[in-house]
Amino acid sequence: MYAPLEFEDAHYSQIEYQRKQQQYWDSIRLAIFTLAIVAIIGIAIGIVAHFVVEDDKSFYFLASYKVTNIKYRENYGIRTSREFAERSHQIERMMSRIFRRDFPGSSRFIKSHVIKISPDEHGVNILVVLMFRYPSTSSTAQIKKIIENTFYQSLKIKQLPLTISKPSFTLTSIDSKKMRNLLNSRCGIRMTPSNMPLPASSSTQRIVQGRQTAMEGEWPWQASLQLIGAGHQCGASLISNTWLLTAAHCFRRNKNSHQWIITFGTTIIPPAVKRNVGKIIIHEKYDNKTNEHDIALVQMTSRVEFSNVVQRVCLPDSSIKLRPKTSVFVTGFGSIVDDGPIQNNLRQARVETISTDVCNRKDVYDGMITSGMLCAGFMEGKVDACKGDSGGPLVYDNRDIWYLVGIVSWGQSCALPKKPGVYTRVTQYRAWIASKTGI
Structure with missing residues (x-):
């Protein structure tokens, strides 16, 4: 059993003095703290007032x-x-x-x-x-x-x-x-919801192992090509208020235009804009065995109004040639792992162009890359388009104006080392596109 503690008078007096002294300093600290809080609140009110007045x-x-x-x-x-x-x-x-x-x-x-x-x-x-x-x-x-x-x-x-x-x-x-x-009279311009230009540097993420698109208007030419009753099948790129470019292989199983729809926006559900398909034009020389001429045009039954959310991408001049290791971006609603599910939110990837000589090496694609194809990705893999991104855009930024340089076409699996994505090279088909659309 513990007995109560006993203190000598002198010792007790000293403790009482220290307690009073402590109370005195506590009062001072409280006053200083109160003044500091009042000052901070005053500054905050001033800042808020400034921005309210000077917004x-x-x-x-x-x-x-x-x-x-x-x-x-x-x-x-x-x-x-x-x-x-x-x-x-x-x-x-x-x-x-x-x-x-x-x-x-x-x-x-x-x-x-x-x-x-x-x-x-x-x-x-x-x-x-x-x-x-x-x-x-x-x-x-x-x-x-x-x-x-x-x-x-x-x-x-x-x-x-x-x-x-x-x-x-x-x-x-x-x-x-x-x-x-x-x-809107110009193509390839991205705008924020506040009608301010969106710089090229804002887009840095990838599709495979990546994240969702940051905001509406980042990739306003991206469309979802959907079969009625079956949902998203492929991506597509808006090149005018009625025409889109996509991949020919998207229509291997179904070429009936009445069974397809087009949607725009950063999500498949809900879409920002929806249109019916009126016409599908597949390249006459498309070969599903070699993947050559993997390009198709889609015409909507009614035009779209250009906005921050829906905008056309520029078609490149046929003379444009991108050097190896040029930064380009691919976007789509495809899976983020091989054989994974379609994503409801649009995703984006920064990849780099790879020369045809490198891509045709025996340990890469062994001579399968033709003049109408473009390789992009990384030789170490990890970043790539994937299933469900087919037909979607590969775009290049030239002074904040975006050009469609590739269409997602084919590849071996997704993001494997020495197996980069292969895209239809749009510059090779400028005459074909013009002959069908006048664009």
Whole structure:
């Protein structure tokens, strides 16, 4: 049995003193803590108030001007041509130089997109969309004045690659709907739900052993090709408001267009948009034994309206050649392991192009790769398209404009070492596509 502890008076007094001293310092600490909490709350309220008052908003302008030191070329009128792409990039780079350097609040400038290059007696006319972010309290007239002043000042003091006629410059404020409609005239552009451009760097994940697509609008040309009553069978890529490209082998068992439907969106169920199929065109020389000419066109019974969720991809110029180890992306609803189930959510993979010489090595595909095929993946495997991704897009980014360079065709199993994915090489079929669709 434990007896109660006994203390001498002196010892007890010392303990009582220390307790009072401790209470004193506890009061001080409590006061300091309370003041700190009040200060933090005050700062937080200030930050919230700042963002409520100064919440950024997108502003869009349509700029038009004449360039006098270049001559018009016929291919400037073809938005998917190499000439249009290269000239547009030069113009967009120049606009970035004008508005990102020495511009009041230079971080306010987001991006520019060339909409049209048209002929002029003394050169070419340029039509370009400009995108800015400013506090929502800012007036459009005030922003327009800043943009105009900056533009005119740049013409005076900067050595620009293109000679711009100052009197020809006009600037018009447009709303997001008008901006979207203008961009819809261009292919291969991805937009976020907030109508802001989505940079190429946002897409890094894979299909096999990967994750779901991050947001709507990342791959707006991706479609799901489905048999009524049987569900998803293949992927497809939107190339106009009525036509899609896919693989011929998707129709081996059923070529009846009335039994197929097309859906768009990042999920199969529910779809964002749904359309019936009106026509299926399979390449006349398709060989299901060698997988040669594995390409087909699908026409919908009614057109789709372009939006952030549904957009067409660019078809590449037939002269485009991708070097080995070029980064490309493949997307689809296919399985993430060999013989696994179809995925309801769209997935994406970054892979690299592999030369035909390497792919035709005896230890890889032993001479089976023809000029109409393109290999992409990694020689060590691990990342690849898989069952259910057939017919889907392999796309290449050229200055934030996306081009369809391949169609998922065949491969040995999924993501095996020395067995990369094999794709139909789209550049080889540009004439065939044009002959059937006029695109």
